[in-house]
Amino acid sequence: MSDDPREEIVAHLGPMRAFAISLTRNSALADDMVQDALVKAWSNIDSFQPGTNMRAWLFTILRNTYYSHHRKRRREVEDTEGELSAGLAQKPDHDGRLQMRDFHTAFDQLPEEQREALVLVGAGGFSYDEAAETCGVAVGTIKSRVNRGRVRLVELMGIADDEPMEVTEAVTQGIVTLNQSAV
Amino acid sequence: MGPKHKPSRIDQEIERNLRRAFDDVAEQELPSRFTDLLQQLRAQETQVRASEETDE
Numbered sequence: 613m614s615d616d617p618r619e620e621i622v623a624h625l626g627p628m629r630a631f632a633i634s635l636t637r638n639s640a641l642a643d644d645m646v647q648d649a650l651v652k653a654w655s656n657i658d659s660f661q662p663g664t665n666m667r668a669w670l671f672t673i674l675r676n677t678y679y680s681h682h683r684k685r686r687r688e689v690e691d692t693e694g695e696l697s698a699g700l701a702q703k704p705d706h707d708g709r710l711q712m713r714d715f716h717t718a719f720d721q722l723p724e725e726q727r728e729a730l731v732l733v734g735a736g737g738f739s740y741d742e743a744a745e746t747c748g749v750a751v752g753t754i755k756s757r758v759n760r761g762r763v764r765l766v767e768l769m770g771i772a773d774d775e776p777m778e779v780t781e782a783v784t785q786g787i788v789t790l791n792q793s794a795v
Numbered sequence: 796m797g798p799k800h801k802p803s804r805i806d807q808e809i810e811r812n813l814r815r816a817f818d819d820v821a822e823q824e825l826p827s828r829f830t831d832l833l834q835q836l837r838a839q840e841t842q843v844r845a846s847e848e849t850d851e
């Protein structure tokens with residue numbers, strides 16, 4: 613039982629939920645998606661090659677689940693979800709939570725291909741190569757999605773609130789640096 | 796693609812936010828629907844194996 617590679621899947625369920633939420637921006641849909649992916653992975657464990665990156669394999673399954681079923685459903689509920697987050701955003705608090713909320717608001721406005729590239733590379737611990745394979749695109753495409761996503765986030769967060777001067781300068785500087793590097 | 800830029804403070808900030816948003820969810824306790832499902836899947840497996848053994 614302990615040699616069963618399927619038991620290894622369990623350790624990736626948390627990160628799978630995190631990735632799913634970043635795609636769907638809706639935790640109920642995200643968990644439906646993770647559930648489908650879990651069943652798929654469990655019953656198709658033979659297609660996993662031992663010694664390769666299991667997280668990348670699982671995220672690929674999860675992603676396919678999203679693009680084949682759940683994306684459509686997300687559109688149907690998106691309006692409700694938007695209202696919900698707007699309501700939440702009205703209650704600012706201190707200790708960096710406000711900034712985090714701004715970040716979420718900005719992140720949610722990115723196109724999904726930028727969101728997934730940013731999450732895979734920036735948070736999921738994927739190399740550019742692994743992210744490219746997971747998304748089925750060229751490495752250069754992932755790099756440019758990450759860059760464009762960063763630039764857009766900086767713009768959105770810069771516009772979203774009135775930060776102290778030094779942060780505004782950092783934001784401006786960030787845009788300049790990123791634009792230069794994206795050329 | 797241009798030359799690789801060295802991470803600015805704002806890049807690091809974005810990275811930090813991305814990781815925090817991700818980890819907030821990734822580190823949550825698994826909802827019971829998943830632990831229940833895992834139990835079901837394992838139980839199914841035991842059943843399948845048992846029936847395969849009887850078939851042989």
